[in-house]
Amino acid sequence: MNCIKVKSLICSLLTGVVVFLSGSLKSQNVVNDLDQVYGLDQTLYNGRKYDYLSPSGTTGHQFLQSILFSDGSVTIKGKCYNDLKLNFDIFNQQLVLQYADEKSFKNIIEVSKAWMKGFSIGTMNFELLSLEGDPRFYQVLGNDSLRILYFWRKTMSLNDAIGASNYVFSPALKDSYVFIHGRLRPFNNKRSLILIFDPALRPGIKSYLRKNKVKVKKASDQEITDMIVFISKIR
Numbered sequence: 620m621n622c623i624k625v626k627s628l629i630c631s632l633l634t635g636v637v638v639f640l641s642g643s644l645k646s647q648n649v650v651n652d653l654d655q656v657y658g659l660d661q662t663l664y665n666g667r668k669y670d671y672l673s674p675s676g677t678t679g680h681q682f683l684q685s686i687l688f689s690d691g692s693v694t695i696k697g698k699c700y701n702d703l704k705l706n707f708d709i710f711n712q713q714l715v716l717q718y719a720d721e722k723s724f725k726n727i728i729e730v731s732k733a734w735m736k737g738f739s740i741g742t743m744n745f746e747l748l749s750l751e752g753d754p755r756f757y758q759v760l761g762n763d764s765l766r767i768l769y770f771w772r773k774t775m776s777l778n779d780a781i782g783a784s785n786y787v788f789s790p791a792l793k794d795s796y797v798f799i800h801g802r803l804r805p806f807n808n809k810r811s812l813i814l815i816f817d818p819a820l821r822p823g824i825k826s827y828l829r830k831n832k833v834k835v836k837k838a839s840d841q842e843i844t845d846m847i848v849f850i851s852k853i854r
Contacts, residue, residue, distance in 0.1 A: 663693065663700050666728040669715045671708065678778065679788030681710035683740075683771055688717045691740040693730060705730075705740050709791060710773045712756060714738055742840065750803055757796075760840055761847040765854065768803065770794040797847075809835045816850065823853050 673681065680686050683706075691705035693714070704717040714730040730738070732754065737746035745756045748768075758769040774789045796803040797815050806812040809828060812835055813821050827849050828835070833842050 660700070662695055662698070662734075663716075663730070664718070664728065666716070666731045669708075669713070669727045669729045671711055671713075673775070673788070674786050676785035677775070677788065678785060681708045681773060681788060683707040683709045683791055689740050691738060693738040694736040695731075696734045697736070705738065707740060707745070707756070707771075709771045710775065710788065712772075714756070750798070758840075760844045761851070763847075763851050764799075765847060765851045766798045767843050767847050768796045768798050770796070807836070820850065820853060824850060 671681065686706075688704040688706045691703050692699055692701045693703060693705070693716075694700075706715050706717070707713075708715055714735075715727055716730050717725060717727050719725055732747060735747050737744065737756075737759075739745065744759050746759050747754050748757050749755075750757075750768075755770060758771065760767040760769075770793070772792050772794070774792070775786050776789070777783075778785050778787045794805065795807060796805050797812070798804075799815065804815045806815060809825075813824050813828075816824060824846075827833070827846065831842070831845075833846055835843075838846075
């Protein structure tokens with residue numbers, strides 16, 4: 620290879636390096652500009668792309684309430700991020716965030732559980748708690764050492780209809796607990812709920828449920844919150 624060709628090759632390589640570095644710097648500047656102008660906080664927007672796909676033909680969906688995203692907030696490292704579009708995949712136990720980038724393209728990412736304290740969707744409040752092994756998301760009702768916790772989940776199974784071969788998501792399933800004395804105590808009806816508490820408190824709780832016509836299995840979040848506040852006061 621003669622000197623002219625060598626010089627030409629070196630010039631081409633140097634040009635490529637300059638172009639690459641220029642592009643990298645430009646990309647970095649775009650990210651910085653987005654942080655400053657568009658408001659992408661890397662503490663929040665650092666999750667991986669949400670790309671869960673159920674088997675073809677599956678009936679139902681993996682989310683708590685709807686496939687539609689709802690207004691909500693997330694608390695990470697003590698900072699509350701409001702006015703977000705969120706959904707809760709209870710089949711995979713993953714909070715997902717939808718946002719539009721600088722080109723107005725919609726992106727959906729998994730919100731990282733690292734440093735996350737909890738989140739809210741609509742009127743439902745959730746906390747990431749390590750109470751029985753690995754951290755899990757619980758819906759929390761009440762704000763004292765005595766609280767009601769719900770663990771929401773779904774299963775997926777083969778459709779048992781004759782001739783069907785697709786999968787079906789179950790309805791949202793709820794495991795109910797009283798968090799008392801630092802422990803989870805499960806309940807599934809009025810009787811099992813009342814038996815969690817000291818015998819001296821049981822008549823008052825039973826009277827409250829009867830007087831306020833609270834059906835534990837079907838009660839609204841507000842009814843259960845009012846009930847646990849009442850029990851906290853008489854303890």
